Amino acid sequence: MQTKAFAAHSPTTTLAPLTIERREPGPTDVAIQILYCGVCHSDLHTVRGEWAGVRYPSVPGHEIVGRVSAIGKDVSRFKLGDLVGVGCMVDSCRTCPSCRDGLEQYCEGPHGFQGTYNGWLDGSGENTYGGYSADVVVDEYFVLKIRHAQADLAATAPLLCAGVTTWSPLRHWKVGPGKKVGIVGIGGLGHMGIKLAHALGAHVVAFTTSPSKAEEARKLGADEVVVSRDADAMAGHARSFDFILNTVAVAHDLDAYTTLLKRDGAMTLVGVPATPHPTPNVGNLIMGRRSIAGSVIGGIPETQEMLDFCAEHGITADIEMIDMQDIEKAYARMLKSDVKYRFVIDMATI
Missing domain, CATH: 3.40.50.720 (NAD(P)-binding Rossmann-like Domain)
Known part of the structure; x- marks a missing residue:
């Protein structure tokens, strides 16, 4: 299915609108309408080509909060309308010792984990497109339950990485x-x-x-x-x-x-x-x-543990909301540490 996104086409071009293809939900997939997406320094490093192996066009964003819009026939953990999150990973080998321990960020499989954007760590397979987009489709194992109040959803997004x-x-x-x-x-x-x-x-x-x-x-x-x-x-x-x-x-x-x-x-x-x-x-x-x-990010079980702990204790990130069209201004301010403490994109503005 086609969805709107913002992407960089090279290290020297600004992010601009792009229509991308998302897969139709398979048996264990969850389709998510993205409501908010946090802005991480990793996004900036990636689109500017500062890390090796960046794949263009690059649609960054791995601090995603949204609402379930469709589910595959075998999905058991989510239903239509649920508030959910997606962090830095959308797949892993799921069979290596780290994955079996719920530490997918250290996946020892042949490709490493699959990033929410920029594909598998070893550069194989197709590119993946992140949360600077209207929708995303993710296997249910890599989808997190969000238990924060509706009013706190935007400030919950950075919890998925930071x-x-x-x-x-x-x-x-x-x-x-x-x-x-x-x-x-x-x-x-x-x-x-x-x-x-x-x-x-x-x-x-x-x-x-x-x-x-x-x-x-x-x-x-x-x-x-x-x-x-x-x-x-x-x-x-x-x-x-x-x-x-x-x-x-x-x-x-x-x-x-x-x-x-x-x-x-x-x-x-x-x-x-x-x-x-x-x-x-x-x-x-x-x-x-x-x-x-x-230490790097966290596995799916500990990410869910963190989200539940934060919901119970009323913890969110301190954020500044921006429109999608202001992402380059946000990047410039990030470079000057001119934000307290995380930008979050209102994806209604895409």
């Missing part, structure tokens, strides 16, 4: 009451990390280079705020953190944070810088049995 990207490591490293947790960076990812760590019951310390963000961080749920350029303030937290979630996507000195970890503490990186971080001091790691780890 929310689960921070939730997954917080849960894996068992963040909760009695844990001291640092969140580095207060942006699209960081603001969700603060909200979720706070709701999980941890003592949350936000790190920022900007003193002006201190009050904002406290409103988001931070118990303390440290300006990372203040050496004395940083030193005052030495060897005190159980866990640090580092959301910064530019290269920086990791040693400044590993020295803040307790023995057996871990710092997990979720931001991907354009250039490598400076090599960390191994002494900081081996003398405290500390670790530096990485």
Whole structure:
């Protein structure tokens, strides 16, 4: 079936209207009328060709909230009219150890997971088109139930990427009451990390280079705020953190944070810088049995867990709504960090 979309045709062209083909729903497929789509930095990196293997035309968008408009004959989890979400993946091999563990983002199959846009990770098969479109058709396994109120749907959309990207490591490293947790960076990812760590019951310390963000961080749920350029303030937290979630996507000195970890503490990186971080001091790691780890998005079960937790606790992203036609202006502002904290497209404007 044909549907309206916005696409980039090359790394140097602006996004423009395009009619794309969506498959007719198969036996286990769910067709979704897209209501809102969040705008992720990954969208910008992709359409500008900053990551290898981008396939054009590129229709980005993997923070999708919509309403079920049709279902296949074997669909059992959804019915017409249900509010649903789609995140960063629309398929995986489903048979490898990671997929069997509900961690499809680490799919070890021959192609990796299939992205909501830009196809399979290894570049095989047909291109996939994301949420900057009026409709999408997805296998029911990769569709999430949305339990937030109707009024919160737009602000729920970024949970499908920014929310689960921070939730997954917080849960894996068992963040909760009695844990001291640092969140580095207060942006699209960081603001969700603060909200979720706070709701999980941890003592949350936000790190920022900007003193002006201190009050904002406290409103988001931070118990303390440290300006990372203040050496004395940083030193005052030495060897005190159980866990640090580092959301910064530019290269920086990791040693400044590993020295803040307790023995057996871990710092997990979720931001991907354009250039490598400076090599960390191994002494900081081996003398405290500390670790530096990485994490990417989240599997389908933990994404559903995160959505249900956020609905129960009234958690959404802080957003600014835009029309589809203003996407290039939004990209320009994203590059200047001029958004608090996530753009969401009202797909009625497509």
